[in-house]
Amino acid sequence: AQSVSQHNHHVILSEAASLELGCNYSYGGTVNLFWYVQYPGQHLQLLLKYFSGDPLVKGIKGFEAEFIKSKFSFNLRKPSVQWSDTAEYFCAVNYLNYGNNRLAFGKGNQVVVIP
Amino acid sequence: DTGVTQSPTHLIKTRGQQVTLRCSPISGHKSVSWYQQVLGQGPQFIFQYYEKEERGRGNFPDRFSARQFPNYSSELNVNALLLGDSALYLCASSLQDNTGELFFGEGSRLTVL
Numbered sequence: 001a002q003s004v005s006q007h008n009h010h011v012i013l014s015e016a017a018s019l020e021l022g023c024n025y026s027y028g029g030t031v032n033l034f035w036y037v038q039y040p041g042q043h044l045q046l047l048l049k050y051f052s053g054d055p056l057v058k059g060i061k062g063f064e065a066e067f068i069k070s071k072f073s074f075n076l077r078k079p080s081v082q083w084s085d086t087a088e089y090f091c092a093v094n095y096l097n098y099g100n101n102r103l104a105f106g107k108g109n110q111v112v113v114i115p
Numbered sequence: 116d117t118g119v120t121q122s123p124t125h126l127i128k129t130r131g132q133q134v135t136l137r138c139s140p141i142s143g144h145k146s147v148s149w150y151q152q153v154l155g156q157g158p159q160f161i162f163q164y165y166e167k168e169e170r171g172r173g174n175f176p177d178r179f180s181a182r183q184f185p186n187y188s189s190e191l192n193v194n195a196l197l198l199g200d201s202a203l204y205l206c207a208s209s210l211q212d213n214t215g216e217l218f219f220g221e222g223s224r225l226t227v228l
Contacts, residue, residue, distance in 0.1 A: 006157075032215045032216075034215060034216070036219075042221075043118075043119075043219050043220060043221045043222065044158075044205065044207075044219040045219070046216065046217075046218070049216060051214070090157050090158075092157075092215070093215075094213075094214065096213070098171060098213075099170075099213050100163050100165075100170040100171040100212060100213055101146055101148050101163050101165075101170070101171070101207075101211075101212060101213060101214065101215050101216075102148075102160045102163060102173070102215070103148075103158070103160060103215050104160070105150075105158050106157050107155070107156055107157050108156075108157050
């Protein structure tokens with residue numbers, strides 16, 4: 001079965017520090033890749049997506065992610081975090097061979113930014 | 116432009132009971148998906164419907180069923196509730212049926228006692 005791995009479930013860092021969250025997925029053919037974010041008290045929101053083309057994608061709020069096909073990875077980065085980035089971050093994969101919107105999610109990273 | 120709306124937001128049931136959760140997609144979205152999220156885990160895919168037809172089913176028992184109506188709203192039904200069904204049930208809508216780009220609602224928090 002397809003699986004998505006996110007490590008370091010809890011991350012605590014200070015404002016202005018850099019953030020990198022890892023995401024690895026199991027092989028299953030062509031994929032679309034996503035990072036979703038859930039701010040406290042809010043619903044899951046799309047942070048960024050990769051379908052094809054430039055493997056370095058930029059999303060909202062200064063986040064970016066890099067798709068490395070050979071490593072089955074889609075790591076999320078932000079050079080300088082703010083207190084408002086405190087949230088839970090989920091990596092998600094859509095395996096195109098299913099032909100539907102089924103997403104496989106990782107367990108998430110709970111990120112706390114200390115002012 | 117309203118987002119995905121779900122009802123009820125919270126509900127408490129006892130073991131063996133049945134529950135129906137409701138979802139209205141974003142206007143113009145024809146695909147609705149359902150996910151279960153238990154504490155400490157990422158969402159798990161339950162169903163997808165597109166144009167009123169089932170397009171995918173996750174690894175959930177037959178106690179879980181869903182349907183989509185002509186106005187593209189959807190219901191998720193769970194019969195014979197177990198304690199382990201306690202979770203946040205998320206509904207997501209999308210314009211297309213096969214990209215994975217989803218827009219989520221706030222969820223329905225189900226507690227089974």
